[in-house]
Amino acid sequence: MADQPWMMRTYSGHSTARASNELYRTNLAKGQTGLSIAFDLPTQTGFDPDAPQSRGEVGKVGVPVAHLGQMRTLLEGIPPGQMNTSMTINATAAWLLSLYVANAAEQGIDSAALRGTTQNDIVKEYLSRGTYIFPPAASRRLIVDMITWCREHAPSWNPMNVCSYHLQEAGATPVQEIAYSMATAIDVLDAVRDSGRISPDDFAGVFGSISFFVNAGIRFIEEVCKLRAMTDMWEQIGRERYGVTDAKALRFRYGVQVNSLGLTEAQPENNVQRIVLEMLAVTLSKRARARSVQLPAWNEALGLPTPWDQQWSLRMQQVLALETDLLDYDDIFDGSHVIEARPAELRAAAQAELDEVLAMGGAFAAIETLKSRLVSSMAERTRRISSGHQVVVGVNRFTETADSPLGGAGAILKVDPAVEQETIAEVAAWRAERDAAAVQRALDDLRNAAESNSNIMPASIALAVAGGTTGEWGRVLRDVFGEYRAPTGIAGASASTTGLTEVANRVRNMAGGPPRLLVAKPGLDGHSNGAEQIAVAARDSGMEVVYAGIRSTIEQIAATARDEDPDVIGISILSGSHLELVPELIRQLRELDVDAPVVVGGIIPDDDQPSLIEAGVAAVYTPKDYELPAIMADICDLADRHRLSPAR
Secondary structure (H helix, E strand, O other): OOOOOOEEEOEEOOOOHHHHHHHHHHHHHOOOOOEEEEEOHHHHOOOOOOOHHHOOOOOOOOEOOOOHHHHHHHOOOOOOOOOEEEEEOOOOHHHHHHHHHHHHHHOOOOHHHOEEEEOOOHHHHHHHHOOOOOOHHHHHHHHHHHHHHHHHHOOOEEOOEEEOHHHHHOOOOHHHHHHHHHHHHHHHHHHHHHHOOOOHHHHHHHHHHOEEEEOOOOOHHHHHHHHHHHHHHHHHHHHHHHOOOOHHHHOOOEEEEOOOOOOOOOOOOHHHHHHHHHHHHOOOOHHHOOOEEEOOOOOOOOOEOOHHHHHHHHHHHHHHHHHOOHHHOOOOOOOOHHHHHHHHHHHHHHHHHHHHHHHOOOOOOOHHHHHHHHHHHHHHHHHHHHHOOOOOEOOOEOOOOOOOOOOOOOOOEOOOOHHHHHHHHHHHHHHHHOOHHHHHHHHHHHHHHHHHOOOHHHHHHHHHHHOOOHHHHHHHHHHHHOOOOOOOOOOOOOOOOOOHHHHHHHHHOOOOOOOEEEEEOEOOOOOOHHHHHHHHHHHHOOOEEEEOOOOEOHHHHHHHHHHHOOOEEEEEEOOOOHHHHHHHHHHHHHHOOOOOOEEEEEOOOHHHHHHHHHOOEEEEEOOOOOOHHHHHHHHHHHHHHHHHOOOO
């Protein structure tokens, strides 16, 4: 008898709750079997749409959900007791789960009937994705609260999805991906055990509720072996560290989205075969097969995919699961000399790395070291591509191409700029119509729970029911726990890129001394790989680099530029907010008499680049501009021209 297919999802959400609901229902009608909700950056970082920090970010990379009414709209017509829902949410995971529970309760569905997952892995946010809010200890406390609450009230819900996916996106080797994700799981499970809230007899259920979200890259054989290694290693941790004996609880349960880091802007049609091959890596081995799969669209390196693009990715899964004979057989790799040997090698190396992390006090205590190691790993990957040692077809090899028939107008989805103001107005109306006194009581109870170390979930659910908003929940907990600024990781990293030596020689001989480069990330976008690699390469070229990390306001960047007097200002934006944020930054710079040239890097569609140039941007770099020495040489040219400008 053939196995059942894995759960098929598409990671989606944009613009508004209404538009996203239409997209979800359409995808479900096409055969998608589970939801995977992408929230916008204000929702992920605990701000309402009308917060100053939300400017330009509302509805861009996901759906805004500021209150219970928007959660109702988002899930309208999708029965909560029947749907398996994955929510990519971390710092505000407790709040979004509370909204989900409150919405289900309105429909008469008890929380015990809910099935799904909150990602809720804050360590990888510190290391790679950037949507954190609170310091490590407070963040871990919130995760423990969710795990213990779910064990009693929502036992079929996965309260934490340990996420190695973004570690690979940040440059992690397979060994680092295994070790750091296992370290995160151990850190949280130890905290749950030590909390005294879970009896020893019930701890196996907690262990079994922890799921993983992994990445599968293009090194097909190595990825198969990595997942088999993780399967065995997780069982070993359960048995030896926690005394778990139940076979079901020991199973390594993971969902997957295949690699987005390897998707290319150049010849994006090549991404189709990359996605298919990476999907095979997580499905062919029955013993290590993913429980759910979501695939990126072929054009995600260009911008937000259209519904048709998402349909194409869904059809890839359906053809593999339903047309081939894959599910008719036991594990086809058992007995393979390669597939038996390589997982053992990966396990041994990952165990050594894991032991190092545990000796540092665990994942939460070792964040600065782990971040630095990931930045170094990404720098090494960048060096290999730049030198040609790592082939990327269409980028550094076989670059000749015919015009693609897949491009043109409408090839990517663009969020209407009016969405932000419409959402702000909707949230204002919601606040005006609710019982303000009830909301204030709920906020007071939330504050008391946070200050008294009571479980945060009951007060969060009560606030959701009363009509509280994402920003109000975030503001109370910011007041209690404070905010965190993660390390940049660039201090100990080195680009070691072939070609930087020539740039360094030029820098040493430049009139006026080495250029000063200000690297900044405005808005709420936390994807910092590009900014970090530019900062490391510039420093290795001998330049003076000013980089404070992610989530700087326009005002902060402008003030820093005034005080630091840079020769060039480099802005990194991947969230689609460049047309709103960059012109405003340039306006504020000029008001402060800062005349340094501004360059912008990120996922910036060709159509948007003329507007940025017209606004005063000196150069635009996108993922196809992968040669760091060439970018560094451009920065030297801009610095020379700036120093020779009559205005100076």
